[in-house]
Amino acid sequence: MITVRSVARMTGGVLLAMFIAGCSQTPTNHLKDGEFMIDGKIFGLAEAEVFTEDYAGPPVVGDYVTALPFLKPLDYKGNKTHEVRIDTFSQMVEVAPGVSFNAWTYGGTVPGPTLHVREGDRVIFTMKNRSDEEVVVTDPVKGMGPFYSQLQGNLYQKNRPSTSPMPHSMDFHSGTVAADDKWRTIAPGETIRFEWVANYPGVYMYHCGTPSVLMHTAMGQYGAVVVSPKNGFPTDDKVDHEFVIVQSEYYLEKAGDTYIYNHQAAMARDPSHVTFNGHVSALIDSPLRVKEGDRVRLYVLNAGPSDTSSFHVIGAILDRVWYEGNVENEWRGMQTVLLGASNSAVMEFIVPEAGLYKLVDHEFADAERGAAGTMIATPRDR
Amino acid sequence: MRLHRLLLTVCLLNVPAWGSDSVVIPGGDFQPPVLLDREIQTTEVEAFLLDAAPVSKTAFAEFVTTHPEWRRSAAPRLFRDGGYLRNWTSDLDPGVEQEAQGTPVTHVSWYAARAFCHSRGGHLPSMTQWEYVVSLLREKNQVPDDEYARWVFGWYGAQRPVDFVDRALGIKGMLGLVNEWIEDYQLLLSNGEQIDFGGGSCGDTARLMVKYDNAHYASFLRYQSRSNYTPVTTTSNLGFRCAYPLEGAL
Numbered sequence: 001m002i003t004v005r006s007v008a009r010m011t012g013g014v015l016l017a018m019f020i021a022g023c024s025q026t027p028t029n030h031l032k033d034g035e036f037m038i039d040g041k042i043f044g045l046a047e048a049e050v051f052t053e054d055y056a057g058p059p060v061v062g063d064y065v066t067a068l069p070f071l072k073p074l075d076y077k078g079n080k081t082h083e084v085r086i087d088t089f090s091q092m093v094e095v096a097p098g099v100s101f102n103a104w105t106y107g108g109t110v111p112g113p114t115l116h117v118r119e120g121d122r123v124i125f126t127m128k129n130r131s132d133e134e135v136v137v138t139d140p141v142k143g144m145g146p147f148y149s150q151l152q153g154n155l156y157q158k159n160r161p162s163t164s165p166m167p168h169s170m171d172f173h174s175g176t177v178a179a180d181d182k183w184r185t186i187a188p189g190e191t192i193r194f195e196w197v198a199n200y201p202g203v204y205m206y207h208c209g210t211p212s213v214l215m216h217t218a219m220g221q222y223g224a225v226v227v228s229p230k231n232g233f234p235t236d237d238k239v240d241h242e243f244v245i246v247q248s249e250y251y252l253e254k255a256g257d258t259y260i261y262n263h264q265a266a267m268a269r270d271p272s273h274v275t276f277n278g279h280v281s282a283l284i285d286s287p288l289r290v291k292e293g294d295r296v297r298l299y300v301l302n303a304g305p306s307d308t309s310s311f312h313v314i315g316a317i318l319d320r321v322w323y324e325g326n327v328e329n330e331w332r333g334m335q336t337v338l339l340g341a342s343n344s345a346v347m348e349f350i351v352p353e354a355g356l357y358k359l360v361d362h363e364f365a366d367a368e369r370g371a372a373g374t375m376i377a378t379p380r381d382r
Numbered sequence: 383m384r385l386h387r388l389l390l391t392v393c394l395l396n397v398p399a400w401g402s403d404s405v406v407i408p409g410g411d412f413q414p415p416v417l418l419d420r421e422i423q424t425t426e427v428e429a430f431l432l433d434a435a436p437v438s439k440t441a442f443a444e445f446v447t448t449h450p451e452w453r454r455s456a457a458p459r460l461f462r463d464g465g466y467l468r469n470w471t472s473d474l475d476p477g478v479e480q481e482a483q484g485t486p487v488t489h490v491s492w493y494a495a496r497a498f499c500h501s502r503g504g505h506l507p508s509m510t511q512w513e514y515v516v517s518l519l520r521e522k523n524q525v526p527d528d529e530y531a532r533w534v535f536g537w538y539g540a541q542r543p544v545d546f547v548d549r550a551l552g553i554k555g556m557l558g559l560v561n562e563w564i565e566d567y568q569l570l571l572s573n574g575e576q577i578d579f580g581g582g583s584c585g586d587t588a589r590l591m592v593k594y595d596n597a598h599y600a601s602f603l604r605y606q607s608r609s610n611y612t613p614v615t616t617t618s619n620l621g622f623r624c625a626y627p628l629e630g631a632l
Contacts (some may be wrong), residue, residue: 102540132465164541165561165617167610187615189463211587211606212599228542246458255532260475261539263531286605 006156024354034267041176041199048182048194055128055191058141058148059087060107064116068148068277069243071299078380079120081127086113088208088221089130089193090164091137092258093157095273096280096370102162102222104208106170108137109157110278111246111303112206112223113147117199119230123175125194129168131194134161134190148171154286158281167210169331173342174204174225178207185210201229203299203325203344218251218266219303220278229327233297235320235348240294247282247311247339247361247371248303249274269306274361275370283359283373292354293380297346299325304341309371310362312336323352336362354379404431404626405552407521412514415601416590418569421594427514432507433623435554436486436562437498445498447474452494461493465616486560486621492613495563499624506565513601515553520627521624522550527597533557534600538607541619569609581624 031037035044040179047153062084064072093107094100106112106127117123137159141148151159171183175196182194207213208221224246233239249271252259265272276283290296302309312335321337323329325346351357354377361371409429446453446467453473454466468489471477478485490498492506493604499505507515520530525546525588536542536557544558556562587606611620 021616054464057552104539164539165619166538167607184609187611188617189465189615190612210610212603215535215539215603255536255540255542258540260532260536260542263599264536265527266595267594268601 001325002153003290012371015059015269036127040115042197043176045177045182045195045197046327048184048192050184050186050190050192052189053128056133056233058131059085059128059135059137060113061085061145062113062115062147063145065113066116066146066244067154068114068341069245069283070112070146070150071226071244072146073116073242074116074118075382079118079122081122081124082115082117083124084115085126085128086115086170087128087130087135088168088170089133089135090162091135091163092160093180093220093278095157095252095275095278099252099259099273100158101250101252101261102164104166104216105220106206106223107147108135108150108159109122109246110219110220111119112221114223114244115225116228117198117225117293118228119198121198121227121351123172123196123198125172125196126171126191127186127193128191129186129188131167131168132163132165134162134163147152156282156285168208168216169205170222171209172204172206172225174198174200174202174206174227176200179209183209198227201227202345203227203301205301205303205342205344207303207305207342212263214266214305215261215263217303218249222246222248222303222305224299224303225327226299226325231327233322235295235297239297239348241288241290242297243288243298244299244301245373245378246278246301246303247274247276247277247309248278249305249307256378266306271307271366271369274307274369276312276359276371276373280370287374288359290351290375290377292351292377293367295319296349296351296375297348299344299346299361300339301344302341303340306341307366308341308363309339309366310336311339311345311347312360312362313347313349313375314358315355316352316357318347318349320348322346351375351377353377370378391533403434405434407432407511407515407518407551410518411512411519412510414510414513415592415593415598416569416605417592418590425510425514425613427510429510429628430507431504431551431626431628432511432515433625434552435625436560436621437495438484439478439487440484442487442490442498443476444499445475449497449501452497457494459614461614462491463612463614463616465489466491466615468618473500483583484526485570486555488560488618489616490563490619490621491616492563492567492611495622496565500622502626504626506563506622509564509566509605511625512562512564513567513605514558515551516556516601518551519548519553521558523548527595530557531596531600534604538603556624560619561617563620564608567608567611569605
């Protein structure tokens with residue numbers, strides 16, 4: 001129930017938020033019954049629903065949901081409510097030449113899709129546990145959003161359907177909720193639906209929180225949410241390219257003709273592969289393409305599950321860095337950004353000249369295991 | 383007490399029980415790999431009878447023939463989800479002509495599995511009984527801990543069948559054939575002032591572990607995974623077997 005006191009408080013919060021935003025935003029994100037607002041942020045969301053449905057449609061739905069390394073620009077003003085579906089299911093994915101394993105995925109890829117919203121947006125999220133179904137992600141999908149066209153345009157993980165019935169859950173670091181409600185585990189065949197509000201800007205990890213969390217994340221259940229600041233970054237008008245990079249580790253061992261998860265290696269933090277965007281060649285076979293003089297913005301998330309990343313661009317200095325993707329946390333002139341497991345940063349640099357640039361985890365034991373990518377810069381128009 | 387139980391066990395070995403062939407599980411002490419009660423590190427298990435193999439599709443077809451309330455078209459949704467007996471060609475036909483006899487039934491809910499066992503004069507094994515048998519299999523067949531862990535993680539991660547023949551008790555399956563319902567499958571763990579029915583929160587496992595080796599983590603994965611089922615859950619790799627009181631067989 002909304003009390004008189006809470007109405008007064010939320011009204012003040014909305015007015016304050018509008019004032020801070022300079023009235024440039026459209027505050028479409030109103031409080032719903034039972035919610036309350038503190039410091040312009042919305043809390044007290046409705047309980048999650050768990051139900052069964054006969055849904056067999058596209059496992060990823062959302063206009064602002066993309067495949068790595070793409071990020072959908074926010075082409076709307078103010079705030080918006082996003083209806084997003086990311087189903088969880090198994091998929092055979094390749095992580096290195098000749099190395100495939102039965103991954104537990106969100107949407108069929110490792111890492112999963114990237115969701116882009118604006119600070120203050122509301123997300124109505126739906127996820128079906130389809131781990132007992134063979135879900136095909138390589139066939140054309142009617143009315144498919146950007147995720148499928150991007151994925152099918154570059155199937156670098158050679159995705160193939162598989163089944164592996166397991167309980168799973170979804171934990172959005174971008175949400176501020178009671179985890180035992182929204183992030184609860186659902187059995188195969190069940191669907192969960194809940195809402196969260198992007199109260200804070202940042203680049204956030206999402207992952208499965210079902211025990212063993214180490215195993216579920218190492219098996220591939222993670223991805224990125226980018227919550228852009230409501231007033232943007234100060235360089236928004238200057239940026240020429242935006243890319244999303246998710247670093248993560250695999251702990252695999254050969255078993256017959258395929259590879260399986262090695263828990264002992266995971267506990268020992270001894271990865272078999274460390275990758276950008278889920279494959280040792282993801283950003284080498286498909287390098288990032290820019291021009292000299294361009295301002296490049298990277299949204300970098302270290303998903304772990306257990307290692308750090310010392311992200312570095314060979315030949316460039318990170319002109320501006322917003323740690324965790326929050327515009328308040330600005331650093332200048334960084335050579336390397338240290339990211340713990342589930343830390344992130346928005347990094348910008350100016351491409352000095354035409355040539356080939358390597359993106360690496362400067363912890364070279366990780367780079368040698370795959371944490372490297374390529375950016376190719378062509379000459380600018382002079 | 384121990385001698386009495388041993389003699390009883392020897393006498394009863396290979397005694398046929400109801401339904402599918404059952405074997406006598408000798409009583410003994412069980413050290414659970416997961417501390418559900420931090421004060422209880424050893425549990426005494428009485429001897430009992432256990433189906434040697436998971437219940438087959440054929441056996442379950444016989445059950446629904448004599449118990450029409452558990453046919454796919456009749457079983458209330460309150461007691462099973464939409465996948466119940468999925469892939470059966472009809473209410474009574476599991477469509478196993480092309481499959482080997484004894485293929486385990488799957489896509490059965492906890493309610494249905496219980497009803498089946500009760501109809502046979504038995505019950506679903508308790509968590510302690512089921513896990514105790516796994517510990518016996520490992521011990522009596524001298525399965526190396528790391529090998530066991532690899533089986534479990536390979537099975538849960540990739541449905542990788544386990545190449546293991548039990549030469550001690552005559553038990554088939556249990557590791558890497560199908561997952562199996564047990565009577566008290568949900569972990570009831572304290573979490574602050576609340577009870578966690580989900581088998582431990584995110585990353586919150588160390589307080590429940592007896593040892594931090596690979597084998598204990600593997601066992602804990604099994605405890606946690608099945609704890610997140612609901613009683614109506616049905617999946618393509620979830621079956622069951624029944625247990626019976628030993629006295630009833632005498």
